[in-house]
Amino acid sequence: xxxxxxYLFGLVSLVIVIPAQLPLLGAANWIALPVIVIGVILGAxxxxxxxxxxxxxxxxxxxxxxxxxxxxx
Numbered sequence: 001x002x003x004x005x006x007y008l009f010g011l012v013s014l015v016i017v018i019p020a021q022l023p024l025l026g027a028a029n030w031i032a033l034p035v036i037v038i039g040v041i042l043g044a045x046x047x048x049x050x051x052x053x054x055x056x057x058x059x060x061x062x063x064x065x066x067x068x069x070x071x072x073x
Contacts, residue, residue, distance in 0.1 A: 013055070014058050
């Protein structure tokens with residue numbers, strides 16, 4: 001059950017992160033980060049690793065975009 005919730009949080013954050021890849025929308029990644037962290041925590045509490053790994057991949061995408069944009073853009 002927790003793994004499914006981790007996937008759900010990962011999908012919600014992915015919906016936020018994908019448009020945030022466009023110029024001047026990068027600040028939306030800051031909105032997605034708490035959702036991703038909740039997904040990672042739920043995935044870590046689960047007996048399976050799929051949801052956690054999915055959230056970590058989304059976290060990596062958001063972190064790289066924030067790094068390239070200087071943390072704001």
